Amino acid sequence: MNQTSGHRIVAWMKSLGHPRSWGRRRIYTSLQARAVSLAVLLALIFGVVFSLASLLSIRNSLQDQVSAQAQRDFSNQVARVQEGLDAAQMEDQQQYQSLITNLASSFQNDGAVNLVGVFMWGSGRTANSVLVPVSTDPTVASLISESMRSAVSGGSCGGVCYQPINLKSQTHDRAPGAVLGTVLNFSALGDLELFAVYSYASQQQSVMQIQLSMLIVIIVLCLLLGIVVWCVMRSVIRPVERVAVAAESVALGQLNARVDVNRHDEIGILQRSFNEMASSLDEKIEELEKVGTFQRRFVSDVSHELRTPVTTIRMASDLLESRKSSFEGSTARTVELLSGQINRFEKMLADLLEISRYDAGYAAVDLVEGDLRETVNSAVIQVGQIAEAKGVPIAVLLPQDPVISSFDSRRITRIIRNLLINGIDFAEGKPIEVHMACNRQAVAIAVRDHGTGMAPEQLAHVFDRFWRADASRARTTGGSGLGLAIAMSDARLHGGGIELRSAPDLGTCFLVTLPRDGLHEVPASAQPLRFRGDEELDPVDASGAGIYAGRSVAQADRKDDDRGDV
Incomplete structure (x- = not known):
């Protein structure tokens, strides 16, 4: 690329200005761009509001569903573990410890898919308990808060305690979950506290996928709506632009300018009306030009024709003027008035002739x-x-x-x-x-x-x-x-x-x-x-x-x- 071409490109880019200002000018000066922008903006606002409301409703529904499912699963597993404890007949502490470990493993294996881990330990109400806490996942104990343990041991939940928590998952840094806890009756060594941690990461992943899908749908719908509005407005604006161009041509004096009548709707009515108006205007202007030409010719002809009799009258007036001294007072005054009016008439004829030269284009x-x-x-x-x-x-x-x-x-x-x-x-x-x-x-x-x-x-x-x-x-x-x-x-x-x-x-x-x-x-x-x-x-x-x-x-x-x- 040579230097001249580079300068031309730079000048062209400067003429366009900043893209934001160019787009703003385009919207202000183009009805088509304004209609498309407004339609896309309204569709985008409606889509965002609708998607947010839908996502909120879906998320709440999924959360209630998975929470109820976790509670049902926890209740079923708690009932099974309690039956196992009630039916157990052990003689020493080691056998009881082994029983609790087996029950925790069975709870983990038979529980729901989103069950992260199980934690069992002696209740605070049986401080002399010698059972070692059992956990199927080492991280479960750290997820159980002190307030949750206090609520379970104190029996303030009336059965099963529920507390939402945040978990770390493989796909997200923070995933929703819940801790459920209750007290098991173990008559041999005292009560046991049972905690189970459930993860809602899969439900969150489903919500994210739904959100992404809705976003894609909104963008596609906005683009399609913009294209449709653009095409519709183009079909309306283009004929109007042709009528506007033809009107400008008529204003510049091209009275034969017409537009093609290729539609049968309101635009077609506009096209036909414009052509009829232009034809009528052309006829009127031709009539006015003929009348003006006739008037100018009449003035010019009359002015030229009057010069000969005026010259004759002027000669007679000059003769009378030369003999004015021999006339009576009233007659002499009449001769003076006649001479003055003839002078005025001659000046008027001269002005009319000058005007006719300007009208004919002969003035130089x-x-x-x-x-x-x-x-x-x-x-x-x-x-x-x-x-x-x-x-x-x-x-x-x-x-x-x-x-x-x-x-x-x-x-x-x-x-x-x-x-x-x-x-x-x-x-x-x-x-x-x-x-x-x-x-x-x-x-x-x-x-x-x-x-x-x-x-x-x-x-x-x-x-x-x-x-x-x-x-x-x-x-x-x-x-x-x-x-x-x-x-x-x-x-x-x-x-x-x-x-x-x-x-x-x-x-x-x-x-x-x-x-x-x-x-x-x-x-x-x-x-x-x-x-x-x-x-x-x-x-x-x-x-x-x-x-x-x-x-x-x-x-x-x-x-x-x-x-x-x-």
Whole structure:
């Protein structure tokens, strides 16, 4: 394996991350994985609880059974030994000792299979007994506790005493067992204490085998349940995923995207419904496109057709304008109104023609390198008479050094002019401020008025075609409602854009951002000016300082302002 392949494998492993975090992300993002995990977890919990309850019940049942069996076996053997003692007729101690040894061996041989050993000795109530203790297993005596001996010798058990103990077995360090004890009547030499030790190791082994078997069954059942749920969820999720992919394709504009209808259940209903919805949507969009195309063509054709009669009307109006001095006062005033309305009509036709070019995709920029300050000044001069008539002063603050950029002078002039006219309409005699800042990548131009402003619900429609705020409908300078829409289109055609902030009674600020090369979009980090927040009307420069705060109009009009590029 070469070094490049090794780096790729390491990068792939890093992208996967820790298995635990990858599995957690998979569960969070996949319905199929979540359903399988939940089903397996619930099955595992149920299996563990059921197995624990079953094992506890089985263990208690086996323990009670083997305990009862040991007690029955002990009682039977005790009765047989007692009969042997009662029938014995011995003359000396040696014969009695031999009899007890034989009885212990017989007890061991004839007892149950789980009988570990037998221990017999003289009772504490016959302290003068000279019998030697007898044991079939040397370890039995050590398993009999003092409390057990006291209980047997004292007769507190009422017959047979029972005490659970732990034994050492070949397969386990600790195996359950029990010690049973009683007192035998031996009239010749006194009473005898008899103890028998029983082991429950085989029953414990059976419980362990049952536990292992149940564990294997639980694991297998969980795996099978997980596989079944996975397959069921896969049969449901895969068709839904195909529908989702088709929906994304439709959202991206691929209106011919469809899904195969291969089921007859609820998923099949979803597939058919999606196809019907996509077909209906395709038809509606085609109808809307036809209507839109017809409307755009109608506007374009009407605009072109109106240019000829408007030109003729303009010629007649100019002729009347040249002879206005010879007319009466009312007639001369009518000629002036006619000339003004014809000018407005010509501007409206020009806007409609420009909109039709954008709709047809014929709009293009004629980039020429030049000083953008001259274009801004030209736009200010063009609206100077309108601003003077309205009593609205315009303060212009431009960098001292030339701002050389590639731009379409006609379109940039139109952007600034439209923004200024909009500001004049809403300024209500208050000043308008124009500020420019630039850096190596972009140029920003802010047009700020302090007029009526707009409500938040109006801001979303400012750049809509033919939309005008109610506050300006009665104004004589009001246009067709296309100026701001054309301004936004011109800015986007340069790779830039226009941002807007406004508030009632506080005014409005438009912020135009343009790339200096006229081609590439301007990232947010490279903007010379930006708004501080949604409620902040005055933009700030790149360092965060306000460009209008604390500055009067008179200061803005000073020619020796020392502000340069931001």
